Structure formats: structure tokens, C-alpha cells
Amino acid sequence: MKKRIPYVIFLVSLLSLTVLCGCDKSTKSAQEKQEKTENQEQVTKEETDRKKNNTINLYYLNAQEDGFKKVSCKLQHSDDPKEMANEVLYKLSDTENNNTDKYKASIFDGVVINDVNVSRGKATIDFGAGYIQLSHTQEVLLRTSVVKSLLQIQGIDGVLFSVNGSSLLDNDKMPVGLMEASTILTDDGQADIYSAKKKVKMYYTNETGDKLIPYLTELTVTDNVPLETQVLLALKNPPASKKNLKSPLPSDFYVNQTQILNNICYVDLSSEVEKAAVNVKEKVTVYAMVNSLADLDTAYQVQFTIDGKKISKLNEFENFDALLTSDFSLCK
Template identity: 30%
Template sequence: MRKWLWILLLAIPLLMAGCRKQQQVDESGYRIWYINQDETCLKYENKELQSKNEEGLLREMMEVMRETPTDDELKPVIPEDVTLLDFDFEHNQLYLDFSPEYKKMPKVYEVLCRAAIVRTLGQIDGVEYVDFQVNGEPLTDLEGKEIGLMNEDQFIENAGEEINAYKTADLTLYFANKAGDKLVGQRVAMEYNSNISLEKLIVEQLIAGPPFEGAYPTIPSETKLLNISIKDNICYVNLDEGFLGTGYNVIESIPVYSIVNSLIENTDAQKVQISINGETNRMFRESINFDTIFEKNEGLIEQ
């Protein structure tokens, strides 16, 4: 049942350099996510659960998500005819195998259902990623590509936002190797709100850092993306001063080409212009001039 679906790593670890899972447990209990009656967004209710161990919490959460919420504007996440056939914990990953009825859900509803399950079960101690299978087969997207391991950050739309218009992306993102002198690529499947541009999604995920073992952050986490756009096949990336920080032990070209290679690999851009607070007359670590329009650097990619 264990399959490493989506992630054919070239060598790497997009969410967090050490996994920044939200443990949403307090005196109010756990957040159980539900779907609104219009089937356009997710909202949660706090529930006190009785189980103390991981398996008990999983079973209890799945049952609670079938129950009618207190809020009349919400409804259960999991349809009555969909059952959980099997599950398995492996390291920080939870593998779920649903009955064939899972595939009968309308696509938008299924995305909401999946997001609710990931957000709810992600509160279980030790669960960083959730994998979906149906009757023993990997869950796939509209193009037939395997969804693979997921966590809540891969549903870019925030709770309460409309997600009727969503897109899927198969991204190759470049992070640093252990020595900090080469880039390693990671394939990641994501579903995101269509209001977010693909180029913005890419840079924000690079800032978030790699989610899997084998690769390391390239961009200081305090970096802010001020704006980004593509015109005439050039991607213009405007970052704040946080990008100039030296928080990670990587050679000077790695942060720059982490962005450049990732954008050119996944968008229509053929070149990238980076600016700091709108200024291109800046130097990066005293050797890289931002007046440069950068092209993809294949030589930095670890083979």
C-alpha cells in the first residue's frame, strides 16, 4: 500500500525546512473542518475528542467529519457512502485508502473534502503528510497524474475563500544540497486558487522551504515577495530586504538561481529580473549584480 507517488526526487526536500506543522490543539479541543452548504469553502468547529493515541484520534476524527455540524451553514465533509478501507502510519506520513465511492464526488467537492481531511488529520501528533488512495490505487488529478503526499500548505486557498476556480500544477522547485553549492530539484503536485499566479506560487513555496528530507532552504524565511509578473517572457521578481540576509550556508549564486531556475522550469518565462524594494542597482553578497537579467543555470543543478 505504501507508494511514493508524486515525489520523484532528483535529490531533495516545499513547505518547511523542518516541517512547520500547525498543532491546532488547545483548551477548545481539535479543529474539525466542514464544508459550507454552498460547497465553496471550508470552516471549522472546535470539538473535544476522547481518544488519546494516534489511531484512536484518526478513527474518531473521521467519524466526526461525517456528523452534522452545530452550525446550520455547514455540512459533513465525508459522504455517507464513502468508507475508509485501510490506513497506515509510516514515519511522518499517513496513508489513507478509501472505497471506490470516493471517486464519485464532484471534483470541486472532492478538493474541499481532501483539504478538510488533511487539515483535520494533520493535527494528530507526528502526521506531517497525508496520502490518498482509492481501493488501493493512487488518487489522481484531472489529468490523470498522481496526487501524492499532501499537507495543508498545498491547498493554497485559505479557509473561507471560494475555491470553485482552482488549478493544479506539477512543479519542479530547486533548493540547496547539503553542501550548499548545488541545486537539487523536487517535483511537487499542488492545487491552488486561480487568483494566485503560478509565478507567485513558486516563489512563495521557495521561501517556505523544502518539505522533504534531502534538500535545504535557499531563501531566508523572513523574505517577503512584494510583487511578481511576467512580460515578454521575462519574469520580474520584486523582493524586500529580507532576501539579502545570510541565514543559510550556501554559496552566493544558490539563492538567486533557486528562484531563476524554478521560474524558468515551470512558467513561460525565459529570463528573470530580480529587484530589491523595486531597485535593480543592488548587489547580492558583493558579487552578483541585480542589474543582470538572469537565465537558467543548468551547471548549478546537482546530477
């Protein structure tokens, strides 16, 4: 019996150590859980206090217009979510007083708000026709800014958008639907907000440079480069797998700027466009650009300038300064 006492003592000690370790882990886990709960309660309390004080963060555009600048604002209206929503939208579009060197209005010039309605926790914002003139990047910035700002109002849990009474459609012609907190990309609304897939029809030329060949592909719209600019730049690089497609543009072709206004795509090109692509007729070069842009459905006509100036003749192509529409007679 005496020989077994140390062994029994060892077992008792080991069991005690195990129990102590288990208790320590349980205590640590309980503390961590309590701290997490306290942090969540603190955030919830701060959010509740902020709503009670009618103080929210307005999400303006930053100075570079590639993200957001949060600006604290105490709303004048306190009881009516619709009036509060109207106040927020007015401030987000108030370019006169909020166009500073630090932030800018997120509801762009030319975008009119026809109506605002709040019912059962949903705010419906109806825009005028000017909304459809926005680039994809501008659309995403505007919607993100509006949604993140309005969701802070007590009584608004989601936002719907429409244009002249019709549901807002995405690039695939499907309704955008209700935007809630879960649909906002990041806390600052910046990560990947420009990223989107868009099916486009590009018009390359054949090997002899006298015909256009339509080619359906998909572009990833990224950063703050307008889709129209990306389409023109993509014309420089036909897919390597398609040996029958040739670029209709000179290799050093560059786009200074593209802008959509009143269903017209204004395109300012660099002077390199005057260097004809090898064995490509100027008419083919011009309508490769026009057809590709018009197929986006953001504009029906194209107005070209070169380094900011209207040029009546592009080499052998007459009326280069006119409003141009699609010409499918050149398609193979």
C-alpha cells in the first residue's frame, strides 16, 4: 500500500491541474464573450443615442470622387422619416454649399429627385431621366452614398430606386431591388465598388481592314474609368484567340475623356488617332468606335473631338465633327 501512495498523489495532482486548466480556459472564454457582448452593446447604444439625437453621418464624395467622406450632420426634422430623408437627399445634392476641397456632393448635377416615399421601413427614391446619363461608376457612388446615409434614420431599413416611376435596372436589365445594410460593400463603401461585369459588343476589323466584325465579350469595369473609355481602349486589343480580328485603331491611340450627356457620347481623343492603323480605312476606324459605343445603350450619337477641338476631317473621313450614329453597312 505504501508503494501506491505516490502514484495516487500523482493522479490527484494531475486531475487537479486538469480541472484548473479547464476552469482557466472557461473563465478566459467567458471573459472574452462578455467583452464582445459589452462592445456590441456599446456600439448599439452609441447608434441608438445618435438616432435619438437625429445626428447621422452623411456620405459625400471625397475630393477625388473615388470614395466617400463622412460628415456628421444633425437633422432638423425629428419625427417624420420622410422629411428626414428629404433633408438628407437635399444635403447630398447641395453642390453650392458642399462642394469643397475636401468633399463633394454625391447626387450629381443633372440628377433630379422626383419623389421620396417612406412606407413600412422602406424608402423609395424616384429619380428623373438625368439619372440614366450617369456612368456606371457614378451610379454606384450615388446609390451607395444615399443608402448608407438613409439607413441611419430610424424607421428606414432599406432603400428602393426608380427612374420616372419605373424600377431601376442593372446592367443585365434586371431590377436592382431593395438595398439594405447587407448590400453595402464595406464600412466606407470603397472596396470593389467599381467592379462590375458588363457584356459589350465590340466592332473589330477583318484582316484587310475594310469590314467590321462584331464580337460579343465581357468587360470588367474597374476604378473610376468610364465604361465608354474602357470600350474604346479594348478596341486596341482584340482577343488573342481570334486570329481573324484586327484592331481598327493605331497602336498608340489614347482616349482623353468620355462623357454622356443628353443621349450623346462626347469623346475627346488624342491626336494619335490621326495616324491611320495599318491597312485600315478611316471610315472603318470611325464606325468601329461609333458602333461599339452606341451598342452600350447609354447614348445614341457620338461627338468626336481631338485634344478638345472639333476636327471636320479625319484624314479621308469627312464630317468627323458631326453627330454620328451607328452604321452597320460595314459589318461583314
